[in-house]
Amino acid sequence: MSDALADQLHERGLRLTAQRRRVLEAVRALRHATPDQIAERVREDGGSLNLTTVYRALDLLEGLALVRHTHIGHGPPTYHPAEHYDHVHVRCNGCGDVESMSTELLAGVARELMERDGFRLDANHVALAGLCAKCVAAAPPAEKE
Amino acid sequence: MSDALADQLHERGLRLTAQRRRVLEAVRALRHATPDQIAERVREDGGSLNLTTVYRALDLLEGLALVRHTHIGHGPPTYHPAEHYDHVHVRCNGCGDVESMSTELLAGVARELMERDGFRLDANHVALAGLCAKCVAAAPPAEKE
DNA sequence: CTGGTTGCAAAACGTTTGCAACTCT
DNA sequence: AGAGTTGCAAACGTTTTGCAACCAG
Numbered sequence: 001m002s003d004a005l006a007d008q009l010h011e012r013g014l015r016l017t018a019q020r021r022r023v024l025e026a027v028r029a030l031r032h033a034t035p036d037q038i039a040e041r042v043r044e045d046g047g048s049l050n051l052t053t054v055y056r057a058l059d060l061l062e063g064l065a066l067v068r069h070t071h072i073g074h075g076p077p078t079y080h081p082a083e084h085y086d087h088v089h090v091r092c093n094g095c096g097d098v099e100s101m102s103t104e105l106l107a108g109v110a111r112e113l114m115e116r117d118g119f120r121l122d123a124n125h126v127a128l129a130g131l132c133a134k135c136v137a138a139a140p141p142a143e144k145e
Numbered sequence: 146m147s148d149a150l151a152d153q154l155h156e157r158g159l160r161l162t163a164q165r166r167r168v169l170e171a172v173r174a175l176r177h178a179t180p181d182q183i184a185e186r187v188r189e190d191g192g193s194l195n196l197t198t199v200y201r202a203l204d205l206l207e208g209l210a211l212v213r214h215t216h217i218g219h220g221p222p223t224y225h226p227a228e229h230y231d232h233v234h235v236r237c238n239g240c241g242d243v244e245s246m247s248t249e250l251l252a253g254v255a256r257e258l259m260e261r262d263g264f265r266l267d268a269n270h271v272a273l274a275g276l277c278a279k280c281v282a283a284a285p286p287a288e289k290e
Numbered sequence: 291c292t293g294g295t296t297g298c299a300a301a302a303c304g305t306t307t308g309c310a311a312c313t314c315t
Numbered sequence: 316a317g318a319g320t321t322g323c324a325a326a327c328g329t330t331t332t333g334c335a336a337c338c339a340g
């Protein structure tokens with residue numbers, strides 16, 4: 001089951017360590033999490049884990065297509081289990097709120113880019129930016145980023 | 146003319162300094178530039194300018210709607226004169242190439258977000274990500290970010 | 291004159307790297 | 316045993332902050 005991990009590692013001569021298992025578990029438990037939050041979560045669960053190791057594990061897990069990451073605004077990237085990656089993030093520059101939407105939203109754009117340029121859009125990799133209804137209403141919006 | 150700057154500053158009780166004028170000139174000359182490049186440019190032109198001041202001036206100029214910035218990939222943001230802000234950036238995660246396209250590309254998405262959620266899309270603020278034709282062709286693409 | 295502005299040095303932030311110690315297989 | 320892996324400390328690049336000196340109005 002979770003030994004998609006074990007198998008994929010062994011195939012490549014890599015090792016299954018407690019840290020890697022914990023990082024993957026944390027990503028799956030949190031759904032949306034930064035490297036920092038992942039480390040913290042593992043520690044709350046009684047594990048020990050260096051931030052450096054989290055970065056290396058996430059890199060590895062992304063290579064194995066078990067996790068994916070998204071850039072939302074300026075901060076650190078957020079990691080998702082590969083199974084829950086399929087949505088577009090839309091972020092308000094005013095209040096910082098992030099909404100998840102169906103990838104459907106960008107289907108037309110994806111098609112156009114593919115047909116015209118052969119470009120394969122990764123609709124989930126970066127969050128769309130703008131101003132939500134509330135922040136549009138609130139006069140000259142002091143945008144954050 | 147360029148004293149949209151002077152006027153706007155005075156209205157708010159702020160001061161027109163050589164540094165602020167130089168930063169705005171550099172942004173206009175370069176069209177696409179990071180804070181670092183802006184500082185360098187000013188120094189090449191014989192001015193002196195601290196990086197800290199560039200950050201503060203850009204913040205200010207953005208507040209005055211004279212410049213705007215875009216996030217392209219992981220690196221520092223790029224600043225544009227407000228007059229040349231109107232295009233979408235599309236970035237390949239494989240080779241890092243960035244293409245500028247008409248904002249038209251996202252017009253449909255912008256309309257949908259506005260109608261459905263009252264969300265005002267800022268189509269230019271972040272670059273769309275994906276893989277260009279070349280990088281799609283090149284086998285298992287080792288994506289960079 | 292005097293409050294806005296600058297430069298410098300230092301801190302903050304997220305991320306990466308070198309290296310010795312350690313551990314999975 | 317031996318290659319892969321970890322943790323630590325230090326370096327990195329970008330951005331922010333505190334503060335004294337400065338200068339535009």
